[in-house]
Amino acid sequence: MSYSDKVLDHYNNPRNVGSFAKDDPNVGTGVVGAPECGDVMKLQLKINDSGVIEDARFKTFGCGSAIASSSYVTELVKGKHIDEAMAIKNTLIVKELNLPPVKIHCSVLAEDAIKAAISDWKKHKDGAEEPQAARAQEK
Amino acid sequence: MICESCGAPVGADLDCFAALGLPRKLVLDPAALERAYHELSRRIHPDRFAQASARARDASLRSTALLTRSYRTLRDPVARGLYWLELRGEKLAENNKSVPSELAELVFEVQDELAELRGARGSEIQALRDRTVARRGELESAMNDLRERLARNFERWDNADHDAKGLVADLKAILSQIAYLRTLIRDVDRELENLKAA
Numbered sequence: 254m255s256y257s258d259k260v261l262d263h264y265n266n267p268r269n270v271g272s273f274a275k276d277d278p279n280v281g282t283g284v285v286g287a288p289e290c291g292d293v294m295k296l297q298l299k300i301n302d303s304g305v306i307e308d309a310r311f312k313t314f315g316c317g318s319a320i321a322s323s324s325y326v327t328e329l330v331k332g333k334h335i336d337e338a339m340a341i342k343n344t345l346i347v348k349e350l351n352l353p354p355v356k357i358h359c360s361v362l363a364e365d366a367i368k369a370a371i372s373d374w375k376k377h378k379d380g381a382e383e384p385q386a387a388r389a390q391e392k
Numbered sequence: 393m394i395c396e397s398c399g400a401p402v403g404a405d406l407d408c409f410a411a412l413g414l415p416r417k418l419v420l421d422p423a424a425l426e427r428a429y430h431e432l433s434r435r436i437h438p439d440r441f442a443q444a445s446a447r448a449r450d451a452s453l454r455s456t457a458l459l460t461r462s463y464r465t466l467r468d469p470v471a472r473g474l475y476w477l478e479l480r481g482e483k484l485a486e487n488n489k490s491v492p493s494e495l496a497e498l499v500f501e502v503q504d505e506l507a508e509l510r511g512a513r514g515s516e517i518q519a520l521r522d523r524t525v526a527r528r529g530e531l532e533s534a535m536n537d538l539r540e541r542l543a544r545n546f547e548r549w550d551n552a553d554h555d556a557k558g559l560v561a562d563l564k565a566i567l568s569q570i571a572y573l574r575t576l577i578r579d580v581d582r583e584l585e586n587l588k589a590a
Contacts, residue, residue: 286491288484288568291575293491293499314503314579358485365489 256317257351263321268328271310273297281374283366287358292319296326296366300374304335311366318356322346322363335371408462408475411455418476418546420466429463469542473567476549480560488564495569498534499576502527506583521587524580531577538573542566 256264272295273280283296292315299308309327313320325346330338346352346360409416412428433456441452465471477484491499505527509520545563 284491284493284496285489286496286568286572288488288564288571291571291573293496293572293575295496295500312500312503314499314575362489369490 256321259325260318260321260350260352263324263350264317267311267320267324269308269310269324270312272312273299273308273310278377279374281370281372281377283369283371283373285362285365285369287315287319287362289358290315292316292359292362294319294323294362294366296323296363296370298330298338298367298370298374300335300371306330306333306335306338316356316359318350318352318359319362321350322352322359323366325350326363326367330367335374338367339371341367406458406462407479408465411458411462412466414466418472418549419543420472422467425463425466429459432459469539469546470567470570473542473546473563477560477563477567480556482560482564484564484567488568491572492565492569495572499572502531502576502580506579509583509587517587521584524584528577528580528584531573531580535570535573535577538566538570542570 273282275282275297277299279299279301281298281300283298284293285296286293292313294313294315295311297310298306300306309330311323311327313323326341329341329345341364343357343360343364346363347357350360352360407416412425412432414420414425414428436452436455436459438449438452438456441449444452465475474484505520505524509517509524512520542563545559545566549559549563
């Protein structure tokens, strides 16, 4: 299988790799996995009080497409309001990175990671009871 | 798999258990599986049908392919569990994206250690390598625990009158954790191999 140029670029020069402090109240952390292939993705979003995503970091252990999807997503969400970010669909990632059908689940993973990270941030903010894992399960 | 009256191979659309003439049970005796596989492969082997009709030759080839695929699927407990989900129309990834937090912590911790090992130079390499080898042992024993949990899940399926929904969720959770751990162990091994090659 050959990767698109855009995937290769994000894979070879991943943007925003790393972590924020987990206990920073402005940071939402989303950890999701793809049990078919064992890939694990962590996406962290730094969100200000008006709900705008100021910065993003990721760590993904998996195939090139999973790494590229998460790298792309960190660029995509920066500057967006969480409501806009919540509306991001995996199909956009597929289109942008030109992912082949067997790698579509990588884009779904990235979409889920955004949602999980925002839910986690909301949880710190409202002190809501609902745990992040339960929200991720609703998908 | 074999016609009662003429001994010819039949039925290339059987499920994996039926193909091997085994009951549809998750707990199976590896020796019995092995025996069934060898006995059947001998009886439907394409060499025995070299002079037979085109239809019989074709049936022999297709049945042999099915038999081999079935044997490989059932021989490995993880593949057997995944196949069981498939038989029930369940998908492993469905409603199953969250990684148990302890396991996620472990993945990120070990991956950080691997990154350190990759970046290590000179005298620090040995200690970091030893740490990773020790990790490898821990991960292996965690994998063994999961395999035991899988075996217990299989027993519960076979003892029927349980809530199937709970068993499906449990099976999916175990198989997912095995997948995450397997990927992690693969990455650890790759790093240790690179070190040997260097």
